[in-house]
Amino acid sequence: MLARRALLIAAASTLLLAACNRQPAQSAADTLTVGATAVPHAEILEVVRPILEKEGVKLQVKVFNDYVQPNLQVDQKQLDVNYFQTKPYFDEFNKERGTHLVTVVGVHIEPLGAYSRKHKALADIPNGATVAIPNEPSNGGRALLLLQKAGLITLTDPTNALATLKDIATNPKNLKFRELEAATLPRVLGELDLALINTNYALDAKLNPTRDALAIEDKESPYVNFLVSREDNKNDPRVQKLAKALTGPEVKAFIEKTYDGAVVPAF
Structure with missing residues (x-):
């Protein structure tokens, strides 16, 4: 009887220890989906990925090779935000497509x-x-x-x-x-x-x-690339954390070191 009781206590202790050590699963609410073109946008997003993970946000990046689908998919709520476009393109897209996307923050300039x-x-x-x-x-x-x-x-x-x-x-x-x-x-x-x-x-x-x-184009180009969202999620804490990270010192240093003037920080 004593041996059986000892085994039960040991088993219960093992289960309790496993439960304490188990990391909570990251919910869909903690995931932020971003549409981006491959270079430099997706590369820059890789810099901020570990920064956001420390703040409890998992970044999911979907790479596109066109300028239409990233906007349509944000508008249709298939993506949370996108990062690939300049303000003049953004304005024209909203006007022609009847979308109501909004800019969150300017990140960089890519001289044409x-x-x-x-x-x-x-x-x-x-x-x-x-x-x-x-x-x-x-x-x-x-x-x-x-x-x-x-x-x-x-x-x-x-x-x-x-x-x-x-x-x-x-x-x-x-x-x-x-x-x-x-x-x-x-x-x-x-x-x-x-x-x-x-x-x-x-x-x-x-x-x-x-x-x-x-x-x-020179460094005075007005064609800043923006992080873009919908009106209903611009102030979402996950979006704001991404905006802060994209305009942080780590991203600025990465852009200046990696692209040698081909991409210029806008902040």
Whole structure:
């Protein structure tokens, strides 16, 4: 009888010890789902992942190669937030799609650049050259502004961030323009004389903006990349913890060390 009692006590003690040592499972309420493009956004999110884990938030990152689905999925509550876009693109998306997304915090700037595999300088761009720009209003207008600054074209309104090909006033070299999806531009660069490429796609294609771009936006660029949410979850503690981490010293140091000026902190 005594032996049996001792065994029961030992078993109970083992179960109690296991219960005390067991870590509580992280609930869905502690998980924050973020849509991002691969470079540099998803890389930057990896820097903040352990910071958030210490604060009880598990970061779940879904990587996209387009600029539409991350917004649609936040709006449809398939994602909590996203991190990939500039304010002009964000504003145009909300206007055209009827969404009510909101910006949370500005994180970094990715200077847009003009690239070529055929020519080493803008002066070498020949008459009748084929130039590709992104096919959506925000980045298309941004590309035209850079071409204007580089002296290749002029626009009827030199400050219009949403300029289109119809707004080109002068085109001295008779450049032939193609409007293509932003993500495809690095892949077709060899078929073009010049392509205006967003830095995230340039980096993904192993292009170095500070070395390879024939023209590039300067550090005064207004195209800050934002963390974006819905109106109903902007003040969610998990979102605010992510916003704080994205604008913290660890992220700033990572950006400055990793991207060598191709990505610039906006804080």
